[in-house]
Amino acid sequence: MGVYRFTCRFYTECLGMKLLRKRDIPEERYTNAFLGYGPEDSHFVVELTYNYGVESYDIGTGFGHFGIAVDDVAKTVDLIKAKGGTVTREPGPVKGGKSVIAFIEDPDGYKFELIERGPTPEPLCQVMLRVGDLDRAISFYEKAFGMELLRNRDNPEYKYTIAMMGYGPEDKNAVLELTYNYGVKEYDKGNAYAQIAISTDDVYKTAEVIRLNGGQITREPGPLPGINTKITACTDPDGWKTVFVDNIDFLKELEE
């Protein structure tokens, strides 16, 4: 359990997240820790999973980073260094743009982009995933998941395009940042990053819409054995997984 405890300390001490909930599922041989900047019923959170006995994972090349909005990137980086955290890109304007950013890594090698922004109710603000066909990915997330294309930006000098997808404006909501690197059609997904989770009022309808729009259902909609929360899961055209969780069931789970 050493890796699990150390990782939690990094999230609370270096990133200022709160440890919201822990659960051990011995019959499935894993433990979860839920961390974030506000309660799980109204905030995007990180779910860390420790699988008994597994001490390392392959992060692959497709997963990019989690974005964290901070009001002063340089100050945050100093604090992270003082706590012994790993900084992989020093604070400064993004190449080809103006936003001040820095990159850090957690003890398992997951990257976090620190982004300088004003105060926000949702500091855990991005999940960056690389995709092989941006138009295909945008169309999938719009039609199958009902997300909006909030903004896109081409950076020809550095040969990539990004598209921000989500359910509300970036300054108040967590978004999916899809990145297309010119000419790169496929990535290695490794075995570390798992999925994002999205709430829904009806997992059965959600699965139907996903199927109609080219998504692959990897878990048929229905209640999870033991806890009865209804979920469905799918992969997008690049193979990135998403789990949809029934709203009311999830709130009941939090009360237990």
Ligand SMILES: C[C@@H](O)C(=O)SC[C@H](NC(=O)CC[C@H](N)C(=O)O)C(=O)NCC(=O)O
């Ligand atoms: C503010 C927002 O626009 C960004 O931070 S973009 C960050 C930028 N992204 C990329 O370069 C994506 C393409 C890259 N090849 C990849 O696949 O990750 C970035 O990471 N810039 C690095 C820098 O040092 O500025």
